[in-house]
Amino acid sequence: MKNRTKSPASGRTVTRQQVVNLIVPFLLIFLSFLLSSVWIVMMGKNPVEAFAVLFKGAFGSSANLVGTIKKSVPIAFCTFAIIVSMKGNAFNIGAEGQFAFGAIGATLAGNLIQGLPSPLCIALCMLAGALFGMLFGLFPTIMHRSHGVDLLVIFLLMNNVAEYFLQYFVLDLFKSENALVPSSRPIQPAAELPYLLGPPYRMTIAILFVLVCAVVLSWFFNKTVAGYEMRAVGQNRDAAFYAGIPTGRYTSMALLISCALAGIGGSLEVLGNYHCLYTEISPGFGYDGIPIALLCDANPLLAVIGSISFGALRNGSLSLQAKMGLSSEIVSVIQGSLILVIASNYFIRYLLNRRKRG
Numbered sequence: 001m002k003n004r005t006k007s008p009a010s011g012r013t014v015t016r017q018q019v020v021n022l023i024v025p026f027l028l029i030f031l032s033f034l035l036s037s038v039w040i041v042m043m044g045k046n047p048v049e050a051f052a053v054l055f056k057g058a059f060g061s062s063a064n065l066v067g068t069i070k071k072s073v074p075i076a077f078c079t080f081a082i083i084v085s086m087k088g089n090a091f092n093i094g095a096e097g098q099f100a101f102g103a104i105g106a107t108l109a110g111n112l113i114q115g116l117p118s119p120l121c122i123a124l125c126m127l128a129g130a131l132f133g134m135l136f137g138l139f140p141t142i143m144h145r146s147h148g149v150d151l152l153v154i155f156l157l158m159n160n161v162a163e164y165f166l167q168y169f170v171l172d173l174f175k176s177e178n179a180l181v182p183s184s185r186p187i188q189p190a191a192e193l194p195y196l197l198g199p200p201y202r203m204t205i206a207i208l209f210v211l212v213c214a215v216v217l218s219w220f221f222n223k224t225v226a227g228y229e230m231r232a233v234g235q236n237r238d239a240a241f242y243a244g245i246p247t248g249r250y251t252s253m254a255l256l257i258s259c260a261l262a263g264i265g266g267s268l269e270v271l272g273n274y275h276c277l278y279t280e281i282s283p284g285f286g287y288d289g290i291p292i293a294l295l296c297d298a299n300p301l302l303a304v305i306g307s308i309s310f311g312a313l314r315n316g317s318l319s320l321q322a323k324m325g326l327s328s329e330i331v332s333v334i335q336g337s338l339i340l341v342i343a344s345n346y347f348i349r350y351l352l353n354r355r356k357r358g
Contacts, residue, residue, distance in 0.1 A: 025295050032338035039333050045324055057319025058312035066201040070273065072304075072311030074099065074282065076210045077265025078289035079296075079303045080217060081258040086298045087221060087234045088254020089247070094140065094155030095262040096286025097162030098133040102263025104169055105132025106270045107277040110187025111174075121190040126267045133263015134256050136162065141255045145248060151255075159286070170279050184277035193272040204272040210304060213261070217300035230254055234298075262286065283314070284332075291338045310335075 037047035058068045078095040085092035092098075109128035113121055140158055143149040174184045193204035221227040232240040233250045241247045269281055288310050296302035313331045320326040 025297075028295060028338065028341045031341040032334060035337040035340065036330070036334045039337075040326070040330070043326065045326060050320060050324055050326060050330075053319050053323050054313070054316040056316070057323075058316035063201065064315065066197065066203045068308065068311045068315040069207055070203060070311075071314045072307040073206045073210055073272070074265045074269050074285040075288045075292070075310050075314075076304060076307035077213070077261050077268065078286045079292045079307055080213055080289075080300060081262035081265070081286075082289045082293040083296075083298045083300055083303060084217070084254050084261060085258040086293060087227075087230050088251045088258075089234045089237045090144075090151055090251050090255050090258075092137070092155065092255060092258040092262075093152055093290065094137060094158050094286070095258075095265075095289055096282060096284065097155070097159040098136050098259045098262035099266040099269075099282050099286050100162040100166045101136040102129035102133040102266030103270050103277055103281050104166065104266075105129045105263065106191075106267030107174070107184050107187060110191035110271065110275075111185050113191070114188060116190060118190040118192075118194075121188065122193060122271060125187070125191050125271055126264055129263045129267025129270075130260040131263070133266065134260040136263075137255060137259030141252055141259075144255075145252055166277075166281075167279050170277055174277075176276065182279065183274075186276040187270065191271055192275055193268070206268045206272040209264075209268060210307070213264075214300045214304050221300070226250075288314075288335065291335060291342055294342050295338070 033051065037051075040047040040050050057064060059065050078099060081095045081098065082092055105128040106125045109125040110121070113124055116124070136158065140149070140151060140154040143154055144151050170184050171182055176183050176185045193206055195202060196205050196207065197203040219227075221231055229240070229245045230250045230253070232243070232245055233247045234254075237247050240250075265285065266281070270277060274281065289307075292303055292306035292310060296306050313334060317331045320330055
């Protein structure tokens with residue numbers, strides 16, 4: 001039998017597994033920061049001071065907090081994309097490329113669609129971003145379903161294709177003649193997201209889309225038949241197949257929805273922040289979503305918190321560079337450390353779940 005304890009407030013029984021599930025994410029984060037501290041010490045800096053500067057740069061003022069939230073929006077949608085693919089027994093490591101293609105779709109729609117009311121124009125631009133992201137993921141999905149091609153390999157290759165296509169689109173096919181830096185033509189003012197907080201913060205309503213998406217995904221996976229069957233496919237594909245669930249259909253559906261979500265993330269970055277397209281529109285948002293999805297155990301609501309945390313890392317890294325002389329790439333070190341300790345997740349759970357012998 002499982003070890004159980006009783007909660008005095010509610011009288012409900014809490015299993016050891018539930019306690020472990022609560023503890024492990026915090027333990028993994030602690031280990032990743034501990035491992036990162038080793039690298040910071042090797043650079044000749046004080047890790048406690050570095051993390052204090054990082055935290056202050058992310059949350060130390062209203063402007064810093066707004067900057068953190070703005071950076072968390074694209075990370076959140078890439079995380080949602082990976083979560084949905086995991087629920088369907090797949091792993092979408094191509095969110096980076098789908099994000100770029102979604103940004104291209106939104107830029108095209110925002111530039112070419114004219115004469116429509118702003119809400120309708122914004123909706124069509126986001127739809128274009130979702131469709132472009134989905135179309136970019138259609139080929140890998142077909143190859144995986146019909147020929148058994150490994151998704152990790154083909155998605156990584158497609159990310160490179162997206163990068164080169166983005167450069168061609170910005171620097172040649174749809175380039176702006178008047179921009180001071182290489183960029184695409186700007187979108188129409190009607191396609192720009194309205195501000196939730198005006199100047200000097202300039203935070204748009206994009207964060208509201210994140211919250212709505214998290215709630216909708218949580219409702220879908222927990223309250224609908226399709227969501228339950230998709231989760232069943234993700235947890236045990238063979239058992240779901242023998243139970244009569246069309247596993248292949250749900251895997252394909254999960255992958256295409258996943259690609260569309262990453263595309264929406266790219267569209268919001270164009271509509272909300274830049275109003276045009278740059279070759280460096282994503283510094284790796286698609287890859288940021290991977291450790292977050294794993295750390296939150298594919299929970300869309302917890303993914304919002306994880307995305308804000310990673311947004312804080314990206315925003316606070318600028319202060320590290322300015323005040324301590326540490327490269328902003330320290331964020332990649334922290335993320336890499338997190339991925340490393342996540343890889344040991346099952347071993348840590350085994351140690352915590354092991355019963356005492358005697």
